[in-house]
Amino acid sequence: MTRKRTPRVVILVLGLMYGAVLFAGFCAPYDPVEQDRDHPFAPPTRFRLMDAEGRFHFRPFVYAWTSRAGIFAEYQADRARPLPLRVFVRGSEYKLLGLLACNRHLFGLDTPGRIALLGTDGYGRDQFSRLLWGGRISLLAGLIAATLSLSIGTLIGVASGYFGGLADDLLMRLAELFLAMPWLYLLFAVRAFLPLRISPSTAFLLLVVVIGTVGWARPARLVRGVVLSAKERTYVLAARGFGGSNLYVVRRHILPQTLGVLLTQGAILVPQYILAEVTLSFLGLGVGEPAPSWGNMLGALQRYQVLSSYWWMLAPGLALIPVFWGYHVLADFLHERLEFGR
Amino acid sequence: MAYFARRLLHSMLVLVGVSLLSFLFLELAPGEFFSDMRLNPQISPQTVAALRSQYGLDQSLPIRYGCWLRSVARGEWGYSFAYNLPVAQLIWARARNTLGLTVVAALLAWFGAIPLGVFAAERRGRWGDRIAAAGSSALLATPGLVLALALLAFAIRSGSFPVGGMVSLDYAGLGAGGKIRDLVAHFSLPVLALVLAALPVFFRHVRAGMLEALALPSIQAARGHGIPRRRILFRYALPAAANPLISLLGLSIATLLSSSLLVEVIMSWPGLGPMLLEAILARDLYLVIGAVMLSTIFLVAGNLMADVLLYWSDPRIRRKTA
Numbered sequence: 261m262t263r264k265r266t267p268r269v270v271i272l273v274l275g276l277m278y279g280a281v282l283f284a285g286f287c288a289p290y291d292p293v294e295q296d297r298d299h300p301f302a303p304p305t306r307f308r309l310m311d312a313e314g315r316f317h318f319r320p321f322v323y324a325w326t327s328r329a330g331i332f333a334e335y336q337a338d339r340a341r342p343l344p345l346r347v348f349v350r351g352s353e354y355k356l357l358g359l360l361a362c363n364r365h366l367f368g369l370d371t372p373g374r375i376a377l378l379g380t381d382g383y384g385r386d387q388f389s390r391l392l393w394g395g396r397i398s399l400l401a402g403l404i405a406a407t408l409s410l411s412i413g414t415l416i417g418v419a420s421g422y423f424g425g426l427a428d429d430l431l432m433r434l435a436e437l438f439l440a441m442p443w444l445y446l447l448f449a450v451r452a453f454l455p456l457r458i459s460p461s462t463a464f465l466l467l468v469v470v471i472g473t474v475g476w477a478r479p480a481r482l483v484r485g486v487v488l489s490a491k492e493r494t495y496v497l498a499a500r501g502f503g504g505s506n507l508y509v510v511r512r513h514i515l516p517q518t519l520g521v522l523l524t525q526g527a528i529l530v531p532q533y534i535l536a537e538v539t540l541s542f543l544g545l546g547v548g549e550p551a552p553s554w555g556n557m558l559g560a561l562q563r564y565q566v567l568s569s570y571w572w573m574l575a576p577g578l579a580l581i582p583v584f585w586g587y588h589v590l591a592d593f594l595h596e597r598l599e600f601g602r
Numbered sequence: 603m604a605y606f607a608r609r610l611l612h613s614m615l616v617l618v619g620v621s622l623l624s625f626l627f628l629e630l631a632p633g634e635f636f637s638d639m640r641l642n643p644q645i646s647p648q649t650v651a652a653l654r655s656q657y658g659l660d661q662s663l664p665i666r667y668g669c670w671l672r673s674v675a676r677g678e679w680g681y682s683f684a685y686n687l688p689v690a691q692l693i694w695a696r697a698r699n700t701l702g703l704t705v706v707a708a709l710l711a712w713f714g715a716i717p718l719g720v721f722a723a724e725r726r727g728r729w730g731d732r733i734a735a736a737g738s739s740a741l742l743a744t745p746g747l748v749l750a751l752a753l754l755a756f757a758i759r760s761g762s763f764p765v766g767g768m769v770s771l772d773y774a775g776l777g778a779g780g781k782i783r784d785l786v787a788h789f790s791l792p793v794l795a796l797v798l799a800a801l802p803v804f805f806r807h808v809r810a811g812m813l814e815a816l817a818l819p820s821i822q823a824a825r826g827h828g829i830p831r832r833r834i835l836f837r838y839a840l841p842a843a844a845n846p847l848i849s850l851l852g853l854s855i856a857t858l859l860s861s862s863l864l865v866e867v868i869m870s871w872p873g874l875g876p877m878l879l880e881a882i883l884a885r886d887l888y889l890v891i892g893a894v895m896l897s898t899i900f901l902v903a904g905n906l907m908a909d910v911l912l913y914w915s916d917p918r919i920r921r922k923t924a
Contacts, residue, residue: 539864588743
């Protein structure tokens with residue numbers, strides 16, 4: 261069988277997406293909670309190069325949307341006023357990477373014009389800015405929760421597999437219980453027993469902790485399996501024979517063996533946990549308004565009228581597709597390269 | 603037989619463990635169903651206290667668990683605070699709708715996945731296989747939530763499917779044929795969402811299993827003997843590839859209840875999903891526990907059924923465990 265090639269395209273796509281959400285403040289033209297009540301559900305702004313008189317412009321420009329009098333969320337392009345697209349414009353303040361105060365944005369218009377690459381939501385908030393800021397919450401929630409799951413799983417798996425005995429039996433029975441509980445129901449149940457009304461940042465933390473801790477069982481069992489086989493290897497026995505302490509043997513000889521399983525499991529868990537956050541927030545059990553997350557942005561679609569009339573509100577859902585695809589391919593690749601390729 | 607007795611005992615222990623775990627989570631919970639009532643000045647503290655003692659909330663955890671076990675033995679599974687009805691009765695009324703939906707979806711997905719997987723494996727690397735693989739990758743990468751929303755948006759825009767609920771308002775007045783047509787129309791959208799989510803998973807497993815089976819020397823020999831292609835595929839190769847598929851079948855039964863949860867909420871299907879969500883928001887704890895327990899029962903039963911089926915279909919397992 262031919263070995264799979266490194267999925268460069270996937271790494272590039274995922275890298276770009278993570279980069280964009282990490283530098284959300286710079287890439288997004290507006291603050292995610294900044295409202296523009298005059299333009300609810302405005303459709304995506306179109307870039308143009310030809311103006312109404314047929315003249316060609318080198319700098320792309322847009323026409324502002326003006327509301328049709330008396331009709332809710334109906335717009336037409338104002339052809340009298342072309343607004344040139346600017347790069348590195350000054351705008352709202354934000355903290356670059358949460359540290360540096362900054363007010364430059366990658367692109368934008370001269371005030372008071374507003375550009376909406378992906379339209380606006382019901383409060384006139386820029387959907388593209390919210391997508392980036394929301395992606396920060398959703399994508400990072402997946403990463404942090406997966407790290408948490410894997411850490412707890414490794415700790416329990418190594419302890420269980422390396423020391424064995426009664427602790428091993430008890431821990432694995434507990435893991436079976438957690439695996440026997442239906443995952444989404446379990447998540448709901450744990451969420452049910454937490455306070456309902458909490459601030460977005462607390463909600464984010466709680467959510468990550470809940471999602472992460474609920475999922476410890478599968479990595480723990482996988483790690484235990486690897487440890488069981490690793491601890492019988494001759495070089496491990498030799499290291500112990502030479503008087504290596506438990507801690508030394510685990511750190512030096514056992515843990516490196518688990519790396520392949522952990523990375524593969526990570527690539528499987530991250531999209532699962534992103535989806536968990538999105539699902540909970542979609543149902544109003546996760547990160548709440550006004551902070552954006554892909555889940556609560558999609559939550560607006562629970563109203564049939566929004567769902568049928570404003571397609572751009574589906575953008576966070578569409579953004580999930582490349583992420584999922586990327587992680588699927590990555591997991592396949594890692595599985596083959598790190599677990600079978602050894 | 604001893605094998606099954608052991609498996610059954612193990613399953614019962616898992617159920618007891620899950621119920622204990624649920625009660626533990628319940629104990630950790632801040633706030634309860636009656637917290638909101640306490641803030642209402644029109645309800646006296648005595649009334650709230652009386653209600654709490656009526657539902658046994660003033661008792662300690664072990665006593666409450668004991669009461670709940672007795673209630674399970676009576677077939678009530680505790681009382682819902684919000685509906686003031688036995689949980690079993692409430693859940694049964696909703697679970698029927700959920701099961702109807704998911705069983706139809708699972709059957710359709712399997713009947714679609716088996717021929718697709720078999721033929722894709724036979725035409726490995728050719729166009730049909732590649733198209734099927736690309737399609738399944740695309741479907742796998744689309745979360746069920748997004749799929750359901752997109753389907754719903756399409757249905758609303760086109761107006762060709764009824765949206766929300768299980769029957770039309772005038773259902774009771776329709777004739778037998780009209781009733782069936784109405785049900786099919788209401789079923790089609792959620793079923794499609796569930797099938798599209800499950801099909802690629804099943805398809806991949808069928809294809810992978812068949813690829814392995816088709817490479818077996820026995821199949822080569824059968825080919826050499828000139829046995830017809832169709833007979834080789836379905837009579838010789840498919841049973842050889844069946845073991846992991848039977849496990850997956852058990853798992854697909856196990857997840858029958860939870861797989862449709864989100865689709866039900868999105869498409870306003872009167873199943874367990876919306877009720878569970880309401881119960882969580884209202885802190886109707888015994889209802890939540892009841893739903894978790896039912897779902898766990900399905901999981902355990904699905905795995906048990908897979909074991910029985912494997913025992914029946916694979917002589918190697920029979921010999922090992924006899």
